[in-house]
Amino acid sequence: MSDTEKAKVLVLTGDGINCEQETAQAFRMAGFGAEIRHLNDVIAERMRLEDLCRRYSVLALPGGFSFGDDLTSGKVLGLKLSHQLNWDLNVYASRGGLVLGICNGFQALIRMGLFGKEVSITSNVHGKFLDTWVKVTPRGSQCVWLKGLGSLDLPIRHGEGRIVIAPTRKSEVLGKMQRFGMDCLQYEGDPNGSDERLAGLCDLTGRIFGLMPHPEAYVRWTSHPEWTQQPGRASAPGQGLAVFENAYKEAINAK
Amino acid sequence: MFARFEVAVRPEFSDPHVQSILRKIQMVHPAIAEKVRWGRLMDVCWIEFSGPREDLIRAATEIFYDRVLQWMFSGNLIPSATGKHGGMLDIMEAAPNRPGKFWALERRFRGGVTDNVARTAAEAFEIVLGKKLPDCRYASGAMLLLEGDKLTEDDLALIARDVFCNELIETWTVIPESELKNNNRFHQERIKGDLPKVLFRGSEAVDTVDLSGLSDTELQELSSRKLWALSLEEMRAVRDHFNRSEVVERRKALGLEGLTDVEIEVIAQTWSEHCKHKIFGAKVNYSETSADRAEGESSIPSEIDSLFKTTIAGTTRELSRPWLLSVFSDNAGIVAFDDDDAFCIKVETHNSPSALDPYGGALTGIVGVNRDILGCGLGAKPIFNTDVFCVAPLDHREPLPDRLLHPRRILEGVRRGVEHGGNKSGIPTVNGALVFDERYLGKPLVYCGTGGFMPRMIAGRPCETKEIQSGDRIVVIGGRVGKDGIHGATFSSLALDESSPVSAVQLGDPITQKRVADFILEARDQGLYRAVTDNGAGGLSSSVGELAQLSGGARMDVSRCKLKYPGLRPFEIVVSESQERMTLAVPHEKLNSFLELAERRGVETSELGEFTNSGQLEILYREKLIASLDLEFLHNGVPRLELTAQWPGRPKAPVASGTGGGANSYEAQAAATLIGLMARPNIASKEWLIRQYDHEVQGTSVIKPLHTVNPGTADASSGPNDGAVLKPKLNSDSGLVVGCGINPKLSDVDPYLMAQSAVDEAVRNVLCAGADFGRADSVLALCDNFCWPDPVKDPAKMAALVRACYGMRSAALALSAPLVSGKDSMKNDFRGKLRGQPVTISVPPTLLMTAVAKISDIRLSLTSDFKRPGDLIYLLGSDSFGLWGSEVMATNSNLGYVPMRVAEPDWNLARKVYSWLGGAMGRERSKLRSLHDVSDGGLMVAVAECLIARGYGAQITLPPGRDPWEASFGEGFHAFVASASEADAFNMEAEWMALEVPFVHLGVVTSSDRLEVTTASGAAQSARWSTSIKQVRSAWRKSGYWE
Structure with missing residues (x-):
């Protein structure tokens, strides 16, 4: 398939986003054509939601430190997306689009209210930035990005990964999330104090997905901290790749 | 108009940032930390806004306020963004001791200091309001709210100086409870005064500097007063250059009379030791x-x-x-x-x-x-x-x-x-x-x-x-x-x-x-x-x-x-x-x-x-x-510069003061010595530091600073690696x-x-x-x-x-x-x-x-941990270690070893070992399962570091013919601890012998928790000791020493 025919991903960058290269690469390994574009160029081009729908199967917000996380993580990036692009991502999803927010991109999606107004994200409970590998388990079958996947080993690298739900409405909100399968990814351990050990969330359609761990950082086995225990598998792919492959299957079906 | 916004984490949530400050107070002033019963850290932003009030309210609410997590106080500006009372009283009522006694410490940047939060706030306001706002000013700061009935103003001042502020770039104010309760700090004039000002009454003037009539002392004095860091010879060289008639004439033609301050400053920078490496x-x-x-x-x-x-x-x-x-x-x-x-x-x-x-x-x-x-x-x-x-x-x-x-x-x-x-x-x-x-x-x-x-x-x-x-x-x-x-x-x-x-x-x-x-x-x-x-x-x-x-x-x-x-x-x-x-x-x-x-x-x-x-x-x-x-x-x-260097020779080797005789004292003390060494700051785990750095972004990571066993589980455990491997190219296995x-x-x-x-x-x-x-x-x-x-x-x-x-x-x-x-x-x-x-x-x-080196195939990268019980352990390379200048010398003067010596390099040996390891000769290198260098703390520390993460044990026999203290804890050159499976060992040893790569078979990895060490049989007095790897691990992880 030529590049022009491939299902396409728009990977946004600029303003302190810094995982755009490896994120684009993971999508390419899964079969996509990935374009890394500067947010300012997309804004200057006045790309409308219709253009986004027509041109791209996936919108990806990679990890990074957008605007230095100076006014809490992902905040100003979320404001910039809301005010200067003004895309209704729920409409994008309903028309077959897929959205992925990883780490800082996930934080921005949360700030934009895509997982509800009662959800927020804040400093890890221990107050420190943490780079470590975690085990996460998908829950339910709502999230198309996690379809059919079992437990995954992935790295986390964040200082603000504690997902919190408004205490006054906690049980109600959690109940809704569980009912609709929005609480789609959980840590097996407790690396940051997240409510319900939440590592990732999806929207009601399961097509908008955000997570704190970095699936793009585990697309080859040699990224895993224990790979030298099994050097014979050194050429094997990593478990994170499956997330992108799921999206590819979904995008092809949607086409 | 002026506005001040204070943002606090709602009391229902823990506040990790204040916890971290309290831990630091605990380390520096434990007596004051005792008095603190509760705290919150609030972000503060001061704004001079040149637009309609509604715009300010709308933007500030969007930018600073998270309804789920926070309370925001703004005086009377935005009542909806606050708790019941609309201010600090809400927080005071939420504190566990009621009515408590509160203090706050406010921190602001000094004028002209880079304020990244303010810069981002400025961008955020322009994004939300959709226009440039060139006349607005922003400043960020923080307010530490502490509760404790015994806290005094002096305590707060100590916290400010030693923990909360760096007075070079920040100023601070202690705010007593009475002032916190009233809202004076939100008054227009007050905010205006709190916004840092940079009003340098600088001129655009260029001064000239006349060096021609100055004595040597005056030249030196001038250089030091102006922070030029120019030596007398350099000042003279500048003076003489600008006194040369052709230079004077050329400059006259350009309209430059004397040496300008710009010129001497440029010369001072260019000639500085920092830039010129004189x-x-x-x-x-x-x-x-x-x-x-x-x-x-x-x-x-x-x-x-x-x-x-x-x-x-x-x-x-x-x-x-x-x-x-x-x-x-x-x-x-x-x-x-x-x-x-x-x-x-x-x-x-x-x-x-x-x-x-x-x-x-x-x-x-x-x-x-x-x-x-x-x-x-x-x-x-x-x-x-x-x-x-x-x-x-x-x-x-x-x-x-x-x-x-x-x-x-x-x-x-x-x-x-x-x-x-x-x-x-x-x-x-x-x-x-x-x-x-x-x-x-x-x-x-x-x-x-x-x-x-x-x-x-x-x-x-x-x-x-x-x-x-x-x-x-x-x-x-x-x-x-x-x-x-x-x-x-x-x-x-x-x-x-x-x-x-x-x-x-x-x-x-x-x-x-x-x-x-x-x-x-x-x-x-x-x-x-x-x-x-x-x-x-x-x-x-x-x-x-x-x-x-x-x-x-x-x-x-x-x-x-x-x-x-x-x-x-x-x-x-x-x-x-x-x-x-x-x-x-x-x-x-x-x-x-x-x-x-x-x-x-x-x-x-x-x-x-x-x-x-x-x-x-x-x-x-x-x-x-x-x-x-x-x-x-x-x-x-x-x-x-002309410099004199005179080497007085090496100092005399120190004589250990110990009375104990060789192997006996060794047998009794070796285990404790190892534990002590593992806890030495130079050797102890740096995991607390490493994990606060992102070491995997860009997706190139192959070998990380730590190897980790059972990652992502409660049993996760890490040990040190020696070097990092990156795979910088997607389409190449070279690293x-x-x-x-x-x-x-x-x-x-x-x-x-x-x-x-x-x-x-x-x-x-x-x-x-x-x-x-x-x-x-x-x-x-x-x-x-x-x-x-x-x-x-x-x-x-x-x-x-x-x-x-x-x-x-x-x-x-x-x-x-x-x-x-x-x-x-x-x-x-x-x-x-x-x-x-x-x-x-x-x-x-x-x-x-x-x-920085190349690895032609990253799939041959190694980590330092022993991989499996039953694997054989080798000392590869030099087995000559000295105690002089070693870590153990600094911890234990009772080594019973007189006098101490220092190991010297043997580069011929090194080239053989390194060439085998680096793939230049032999065929068996790819079968190594682990490799770790012997450095701070010597051989036993190196072996322990290979065991820590997995919690395996080992049976080790020290190389023969060496003093046990030197062999265990001495430091030197060209030495590695390596491991390989028993099945590969025969061919590997044969190759080492053929290629003259020195090695000593030290022992075997075991599935027990113990490191067991004996000195070589046939030594005058053999010694035997052992220690638990769990104990070694907990010493190495030494907690409480750092944050």
């Missing part, structure tokens, strides 16, 4: 009082014509590797990675700024060295950072000399600076070290390194090209110019004392720099500029002054510089070291595209003038000439290996050995991770960083420098590893007062070697 360029007379030399030491000449030329550049020239693309002529050495790509490496030090403001110093250190890489060749992408910190022990309890910060504060600030600098820039921090010695109290050493990667051909030109044509435009991009960092280069060329200037301190802005970095790489690939370099020490005077040499001149009008605030004098604009700036030469025809792309990327530009071929550096201000400096004089006119070596302890024995040891350790560290060595296609490059106590007028310290240089040279030659880049810092002394008495603290001579 000590490394000096003529040195070297002599030795005692004849004893290191074994195999080639004699050091008595007359040395520049240590740099002979021992550094000379070494690299002798080795002349085809893959060296550019060395010593650029910001960083450039090395071919393969036919298509190149890498570059640079390590910097940022010691003096880090002593004054550890956070800002280290942050600017790391983003500064990133810029070296961005400005290397045609511009490289930073792909990894390294960090090495040398500080005094954190449990330092003696009183501190005036103005020095406690090492705990230094390390915490430095750590946070590198965390923010590296993580926010998206560059993985993959390698480093932490070294403790009492003598780093006066000046901590903060080494920040960066590696870069770039295509070998960029827009039709080789990546290492550095050329400028006359007529190319001078464009400065990135941050604006302020008073920050004025005289940084000259300041770092002086000893630290009580009067060191506050303007030397700067804060970095990683996001502005990230935008600059992204922009440069994009502009580079489009061929939009001809040359690039960074603005570091010396600011414009250095960056333009150096680039001007490429075309033969430059002419710029510095009034065209974008400023942070008005009131800068022209000379200040020229020498300011304001951060995040790069200087570029842009061809005329590309200028519009260049500026247009910068605008789209949110990068500010100042077009200052053009490069010329006039032979002059000409500086104008509002079109009036204020400096015209002959480039030849500027760059080559500095008088050469880069990074490691470092540093061993200042040996400086007390002989700096020659110290330097050899640093080179050997750096090389062993990359070998452990899998680096190629000795093959036709091997690539192994070294980077040297000397941090010395001032050797000028101190022949012994100068001799130490000479010996270290020659030691480094001998090791680099022996291992065929060229030096591609380096930096020196020569004034690492503190002169101050302790309880009114003068005190001087000098760092031990410290050389950091960083090694």
Whole structure:
């Protein structure tokens, strides 16, 4: 398939986003054509939601430190997306689009209210930035990005990964999330104090997905901290790749 | 109108930031910490807003307020964003003790200090309101709310000074409870007063300096008062140059009468030790009082014509590797990675700024060295950072000399600076070290390194090209110019004392720099500029002054510089070291595209003038000439230093005071000694530090700083690795290996050995991770960083420098590893007062070697942990260890060993072992299961480190014919602990024998929890001891020592 025919991903960058290269690469390994574009160029081009729908199967917000996380993580990036692009991502999803927010991109999606107004994200409970590998388990079958996947080993690298739900409405909100399968990814351990050990969330359609761990950082086995225990598998792919492959299957079906 | 916003985490949630501050108070003032019952940390923002009130309310609510998490107080501005009472009372009612007794400590930046949060707030307001708001002002700060009925105002002041604020860049106010309850701080006039002002009543005047009539004393006095750091000889050289009749006449014709302050400042920056490396360029007379030399030491000449030329550049020239693309002529050495790509490496030090403001110093250190890489060749992408910190022990309890910060504060600030600098820039921090010695109290050493990667051909030109044509435009991009960092280069060329200037301190802005970095790489690939370099020490005077040499001149009008605030004098604009700036030469025809792309990327530009071929550096201000400096004089006119170096010989080997006899005392004490060593700060786990750095961003990670067993589970457990491996290219299995070596302890024995040891350790560290060595296609490059106590007028310290240089040279030659880049810092002394008495603290001579090597197939990378029970354990390489200068010597004087000796290198042996490990000979290397070098703490510490993560045990028999103390805990050269499966062992041993690779079969990995050690049978007295690995692990993880 030529590049022009491939299902396409728009990977946004600029303003302190810094995982755009490896994120684009993971999508390419899964079969996509990935374009890394500067947010300012997309804004200057006045790309409308219709253009986004027509041109791209996936919108990806990679990890990074957008605007230095100076006014809490992902905040100003979320404001910039809301005010200067003004895309209704729920409409994008309903028309077959897929959205992925990883780490800082996930934080921005949360700030934009895509997982509800009662959800927020804040400093890890221990107050420190943490780079470590975690085990996460998908829950339910709502999230198309996690379809059919079992437990995954992935790295986390964040200082603000504690997902919190408004205490006054906690049980109600959690109940809704569980009912609709929005609480789609959980840590097996407790690396940051997240409510319900939440590592990732999806929207009601399961097509908008955000997570704190970095699936793009585990697309080859040699990224895993224990790979030298099994050097014979050194050429094997990593478990994170499956997330992108799921999206590819979904995008092809949607086409 | 003015507004103040206070944001607090709702009481239902824990507040990790206040917990962290409370932990720090606990460490510094435990008695005060006892009195604190509860706390909250609130963010504060002050705003002068020039628009409708509704706009302010709408934007502020969107920007600052998170309904789920926070309360926001704004006086009466936005009632809906508050709790029940709409203010501090809500928080007070939520505190566990009611009614409690509250205090608050408010922290604000001083005028002119970089305020990143305010800068982001400004952008956020413009985004939300959809328009430029040039007349608005913003400032950020914090308020620490503490509750405790016994707390006093004095306690708060101590917390402010020792924990919460750095008074160089911040001011603080104690607010009592009564004031907190009323809302006076939200009043318009009050906010107006609280917004920091920068109203420098500076003039645009250019002064002239008349040196002609000055006596020697007056010249020296003037240089020191103006912080020029020029010596008497240098002042005389300047005076004489500007007295020459042809210079006077030429200048008269240009309308320049006397020497301008701009000119002398430019000369002072250019000639500073920091920029010019005069000590490394000096003529040195070297002599030795005692004849004893290191074994195999080639004699050091008595007359040395520049240590740099002979021992550094000379070494690299002798080795002349085809893959060296550019060395010593650029910001960083450039090395071919393969036919298509190149890498570059640079390590910097940022010691003096880090002593004054550890956070800002280290942050600017790391983003500064990133810029070296961005400005290397045609511009490289930073792909990894390294960090090495040398500080005094954190449990330092003696009183501190005036103005020095406690090492705990230094390390915490430095750590946070590198965390923010590296993580926010998206560059993985993959390698480093932490070294403790009492003598780093006066000046901590903060080494920040960066590696870069770039295509070998960029827009039709080789990546290492550095050329400028006359007529190319001078464009400065990135941050604006302020008073920050004025005289940084000259300041770092002086000893630290009580009067060191506050303007030397700067804060970095990683996001502005990230935008600059992204922009440069994009502009580079489009061929939009001809040359690039960074603005570091010396600011414009250095960056333009150096680039001007490429075309033969430059002419710029510095009034065209974008400023942070008005009131800068022209000379200040020229020498300011304001951060995040790069200087570029842009061809005329590309200028519009260049500026247009910068605008789209949110990068500010100042077009200052053009490069010329006039032979002059000409500086104008509002079109009036204020400096015209002959480039030849500027760059080559500095008088050469002549230095004397006299080596008094090695000190006498210490005699251990112990009474115990050899093996008996060993058997009784070895286990406790091992546990003690594992907890030594130089050896203990650095996991607390490593995990606060992102070491995996960019997706290239292959071997990480730690190996981790059962990752992601409650049983996760990590141990140390030696070097890092990265896979920089998607479509190639070749990788880069990074490691470092540093061993200042040996400086007390002989700096020659110290330097050899640093080179050997750096090389062993990359070998452990899998680096190629000795093959036709091997690539192994070294980077040297000397941090010395001032050797000028101190022949012994100068001799130490000479010996270290020659030691480094001998090791680099022996291992065929060229030096591609380096930096020196020569004034690492503190002169101050302790309880009114003068005190001087000098760092031990410290050389950091960083090694970067290629690994042809990353699938052959190794980690240090033993992989399986039943695997055989070997000591590979040298088995000659000494106790002198070792870690164990510092912990245990009761070794019963008289006198101590020091191990010497054996480079013939080293080459055999390293060539086998590096894949140059033999076929069995790929069957190694683990590899770890023997360094601090010796063989038993190395074995323990291989066991820690998995919790396996081992049965070890020490090599025969050696004293057990030396064999267990002695330190030396060329030694590794390796493991392999029993099935592979026979062939491997046969190959080692055939290839004369020395090895000792030490024992076997067991599934028990115990490390069991016996001395070789047949020894006069055999000894046997064992210890639990769980105990070893918990000693190594030593908690409570650091945050």
